[in-house]
Amino acid sequence: MRLLTAWLLPFISLLAPLATAADTAPLRTDHLNSRLVAAQDTVVPGQPLQVGLWLEHDPEWHTYWQNPGDSGLPTRIQFDLPPGFDAGPIRWPIPERLPAGPLVNFGYGGTVVLPVLLTVPADLQAERITLKASADWLVCRVECIPGEGEYTLTLPVAPTAAAAPRWTDDFARAERRQPRPAEADATIGYTEETVEIRLPLTGTLPEEPDAEWVFFPVTPQVVSNTAAPRWVETQDRRALVLPKSDYFVAEPGRFEFLLAQGDTGLLFGTRADASPNAAPIAVPVAADDGFPGLLAALGLALLGGLILNLMPCVFPVLFLKAAAAIEAGGDRARLRRQGAFYTVGVVSSFLAIAMILLALRASGEALGWGFQLQSPVFVAALALLFFVLAMNFAGLVEFGGGGLAGLGQHLVRGQGDRAAFFTGVLACVVASPCTAPFMGVALGAALALPTAAGLIIFAALGLGLALPILALGWVPGLANALPRPGLWMETFRRALAFPLLLTVCWLLWVYGEQTSVLAMSRLLAALVTVAFGLWLLARRDAWRWLGWTALAAGLVLPLLHAPDFDAPRNEPPTAAYEPWSAARLAELRAAGEPVLVNMTAAWCITCLANERVALSSPEFHAALEARGVRYLKGDWTRRDSEITAYLESFGRSGVPLYVLYPGPGRDPVVLPQLLSVAIVRAALEDI
Amino acid sequence: MRKYFPFAVLAMLALATPAATAADAEIGAPAPAFSLTGLDGQTHDLGDFAGKTVVLEWTNHECPFVVKHYDSGNIPQQQATATAAGVVWIVINSSAPGKQGHVTEGEARRIQADWNADQTHYLFDADGAVGRAYGAKTTPHMYVIDPDGVLRYNGAIDSIPSAKIADLEAAEQYVELALAELAASQPVSRPLTQPYGCSVKY
Numbered sequence: 001m002r003l004l005t006a007w008l009l010p011f012i013s014l015l016a017p018l019a020t021a022a023d024t025a026p027l028r029t030d031h032l033n034s035r036l037v038a039a040q041d042t043v044v045p046g047q048p049l050q051v052g053l054w055l056e057h058d059p060e061w062h063t064y065w066q067n068p069g070d071s072g073l074p075t076r077i078q079f080d081l082p083p084g085f086d087a088g089p090i091r092w093p094i095p096e097r098l099p100a101g102p103l104v105n106f107g108y109g110g111t112v113v114l115p116v117l118l119t120v121p122a123d124l125q126a127e128r129i130t131l132k133a134s135a136d137w138l139v140c141r142v143e144c145i146p147g148e149g150e151y152t153l154t155l156p157v158a159p160t161a162a163a164a165p166r167w168t169d170d171f172a173r174a175e176r177r178q179p180r181p182a183e184a185d186a187t188i189g190y191t192e193e194t195v196e197i198r199l200p201l202t203g204t205l206p207e208e209p210d211a212e213w214v215f216f217p218v219t220p221q222v223v224s225n226t227a228a229p230r231w232v233e234t235q236d237r238r239a240l241v242l243p244k245s246d247y248f249v250a251e252p253g254r255f256e257f258l259l260a261q262g263d264t265g266l267l268f269g270t271r272a273d274a275s276p277n278a279a280p281i282a283v284p285v286a287a288d289d290g291f292p293g294l295l296a297a298l299g300l301a302l303l304g305g306l307i308l309n310l311m312p313c314v315f316p317v318l319f320l321k322a323a324a325a326i327e328a329g330g331d332r333a334r335l336r337r338q339g340a341f342y343t344v345g346v347v348s349s350f351l352a353i354a355m356i357l358l359a360l361r362a363s364g365e366a367l368g369w370g371f372q373l374q375s376p377v378f379v380a381a382l383a384l385l386f387f388v389l390a391m392n393f394a395g396l397v398e399f400g401g402g403g404l405a406g407l408g409q410h411l412v413r414g415q416g417d418r419a420a421f422f423t424g425v426l427a428c429v430v431a432s433p434c435t436a437p438f439m440g441v442a443l444g445a446a447l448a449l450p451t452a453a454g455l456i457i458f459a460a461l462g463l464g465l466a467l468p469i470l471a472l473g474w475v476p477g478l479a480n481a482l483p484r485p486g487l488w489m490e491t492f493r494r495a496l497a498f499p500l501l502l503t504v505c506w507l508l509w510v511y512g513e514q515t516s517v518l519a520m521s522r523l524l525a526a527l528v529t530v531a532f533g534l535w536l537l538a539r540r541d542a543w544r545w546l547g548w549t550a551l552a553a554g555l556v557l558p559l560l561h562a563p564d565f566d567a568p569r570n571e572p573p574t575a576a577y578e579p580w581s582a583a584r585l586a587e588l589r590a591a592g593e594p595v596l597v598n599m600t601a602a603w604c605i606t607c608l609a610n611e612r613v614a615l616s617s618p619e620f621h622a623a624l625e626a627r628g629v630r631y632l633k634g635d636w637t638r639r640d641s642e643i644t645a646y647l648e649s650f651g652r653s654g655v656p657l658y659v660l661y662p663g664p665g666r667d668p669v670v671l672p673q674l675l676s677v678a679i680v681r682a683a684l685e686d687i
Numbered sequence: 688m689r690k691y692f693p694f695a696v697l698a699m700l701a702l703a704t705p706a707a708t709a710a711d712a713e714i715g716a717p718a719p720a721f722s723l724t725g726l727d728g729q730t731h732d733l734g735d736f737a738g739k740t741v742v743l744e745w746t747n748h749e750c751p752f753v754v755k756h757y758d759s760g761n762i763p764q765q766q767a768t769a770t771a772a773g774v775v776w777i778v779i780n781s782s783a784p785g786k787q788g789h790v791t792e793g794e795a796r797r798i799q800a801d802w803n804a805d806q807t808h809y810l811f812d813a814d815g816a817v818g819r820a821y822g823a824k825t826t827p828h829m830y831v832i833d834p835d836g837v838l839r840y841n842g843a844i845d846s847i848p849s850a851k852i853a854d855l856e857a858a859e860q861y862v863e864l865a866l867a868e869l870a871a872s873q874p875v876s877r878p879l880t881q882p883y884g885c886s887v888k889y
Contacts, residue, residue, distance in 0.1 A: 070824055071824065071883070071885060073883070103824060142886075142888065143787045144750070145751060146751050221881050245881075247842065247881040247882075
């Protein structure tokens with residue numbers, strides 16, 4: 001048999017090129033030759049087979065990429081394959097930008113292969129197989145013509161692969177131009193008119209794209225196809241600013257884009273940006289007809305709460321409660337009663353936080369969920385709380401009850417209703433650093449709902465968090481399924497100290513970002529002092545007084561010694577601007593002077609892009625001076641209720657905002673969020 | 688979780704709100720005024736139709752996407768239904784002289800008659816000024832203006848971008864939907880969609 005195969009092989013390879021050449025006479029349709037081709041002249045059982053739609057366009061004619069751009073349609077291929085074969089998606093090579101008047105499309109001209117990988121069954125018996133495919137496309141120069149074709153390709157089956165020399169170059173080019181997925185996601189944020197994309201940290205990618213690279217949106221209807229992105233260098237990464245698509249309706253679940261230079265292409269996914277501008281603070285909502293949506297949101301909130309139980313910061317607290325349940329054994333009545341109190345504790349704490357938040361917002365504070373974490377004092381307090389919990393779990397100190405140190409523990413430990421309730425409160429408090437980053441945007445949107453609906457969503461989130469403990473008492477058999485109490489519980493408790501410590505690390509990082517290395521070091525020293533104090537107290541000897549002192553100092557000092565927010569920040573004095581204040585603006589307007597207001601923030605990439613392109617140019621300053629325009633700049637880097645109110649008076653919830661007051665008797669003009677020298681010059685000349 | 692929850696909430700909000708966007712002609716804002724000459728040789732002003740719902744349809748009879756919706760009877764049928772209900776349906780041709788789809792009055796009359804079209808008016812915008820003011824990108828590209836002159840819909844004729852008549856069956860007809868919702872005094876549930884077709888030949 002083997003001899004026979006060896007003998008036949010040369011014949012097969014002789015015959016094969018003939019067969020394929022005959023099969024793939026090109027199909028001629030309007031302005032396009034097409035055929036189905038394979039990278040190999042033989043099909044090998046069990047080995048993937050690279051095939052492709054080969055397109056030869058007449059000069060100046062094009063077909064389109066997966067996102068065709070402003071007009072056009074993506075090319076589609078449907079396979080009709082023998083049993084056991086399977087076709088993957090089109091592996092789109094890097095396209096070209098094709099400007100057509102005011103529009104831009106993405107597609108291909110000249111000769112191109114759109115490769116598709118076929119899986120071939122290992123138990124293939126046939127001598128030869130026939131692949132069938134149909135394709136449709138839109139071919140355009142200025143005018144467009146839809147086209148379609150049907151193809152068959154017959155290939156011999158052979159134990160080894162033989163390359164198809166005729167198509168080698170075309171496949172090699174398509175292969176060379178395959179974009180690679182980037183090693184890390186980019187982040188994406190949205191302003192009123194722009195989309196801000198921050199590339200991964202400098203140094204995390206083998207190639208660093210820069211302004212020379214061409215941008216292609218994979219996800220349509222998010223960013224403008226026509227505008228080239230504006231590149232902005234920040235301290236640690238590059239960022240791109242693009243105008244939103246005219247057809248932008250909602251933030252997509254995941255936005256993907258391609259950056260390409262020559263044959264190198266990087267495909268990026270994005271995740272939501274945590275910058276304050278990204279929180280949809282003032283989404284206007286029609287109060288009616290939100291009911292099915294509300295129901296869905298409630299379901300999701302419940303599920304979200306349930307998932308929170310697995311977060312590193314919540315799980316240890318859950319364990320506290322579960323441990324109590326394990327000790328309670330089969331006493332169902334007690335389990336139920338405790339579960340109920342625990343649930344009340346969780347839900348009421350969530351509601352309390354939501355209500356505080358709503359009240360603050362009603363009083364004009366621009367806050368989103370997670371607002372607590374914007375306050376370094378709160379972050380420091382959380383870090384201390386988590387640290388003390390971690391020390392307790394690690395067994396450095398066992399609270400014996402009584403006294404101040406035992407107070408918190410007293411509330412949480414034990415079997416009573418009160419203990420159950422306060423474990424619930426604790427679960428909510430420790431859950432907050434986890435909720436903020438994971439669900440900030442969603443909860444921010446929930447806050448924009450009518451108050452009652454918003455509160456119901458928060459309550460559902462709390463209920464979800466409490467559900468596992470609640471279920472212990474009510475679902476028969478669940479309590480019996482709990483493991484028996486024993487030594488393992490102590491070991492497990494010790495192990496849980498580590499996720500708690502990791503949470504402390506994260507909080508310290510947040511604190512450091514908000515303040516400085518010095519302040520963070522002080523907080524670290526406070527943690528050590530607290531540990532020292534706890535250790536002394538646990539010894540129950542004559543040094544207890546020192547333990548108390550250390551504990552008090554460690555806990556209180558970092559909270560008192562909050563970093564000074566109003567300390568002047570070192571900003572380079574770039575332009576002849578004055579800091580904005582409502583009073584100063586009113587004063588200048590009363591005096592009849594033209595004023596340009598620029599509302600900006602250090603973290604706002606669009607603002608930086610405008611600063612660089614339009615607002616730092618000598619031309620801009622000359623125009624300001626020539627027209628006698630006063631230039632006021634407001635800094636929203638840290639929350640400022642006066643600026644928030646000003647933004648809201650223009651229907652905005654974020655920066656940038658540029659407003660030109662031309663002078664007496666004329667209405668203020670809001671400039672676009674993406675400025676160019678020409679736009680600013682035209683606006684100033686209009687005074 | 689992180690992926691779906693925000694999306695679901697935002698999608699929900701998007702359904703309930705007219706999106707604030709940077710489109711040339713903005714949803715919820717007064718539609719750009721225009722005054723164009725029609726097939727009848729008369730000048731027609733958008734203001735003439737105050738108090739009535741107005742549909743604008745950008746056309747180019749040589750564009751395969753326009754051909755799809757006329758040959759299949761989809762657009763003529765929508766025109767007939769809408770105009771019978773008192774809606775003003777205006778077809779606008781923005782093809783520049785010498786470009787694809789640019790026609791004389793006689794040709795336009797014949798083309799529309801061959802297709803059994805049932806528009807109220809057919810207007811010429813050869814310099815493209817009105818097309819640019821509305822940001823018309825494709826043929827067809829559809830707009831719906833309410834009786835107060837406020838733009839309520841901007842986008843595609845339907846939900847499946849293709850030039851194949853076979854795709855009509857499964858497609859959601861956005862203009863029909865918007866007209867029905869306006870007639871029922873409801874907000875338009877999809878005020879903004881991405882238009883598809885041939886580029887307008889300005």
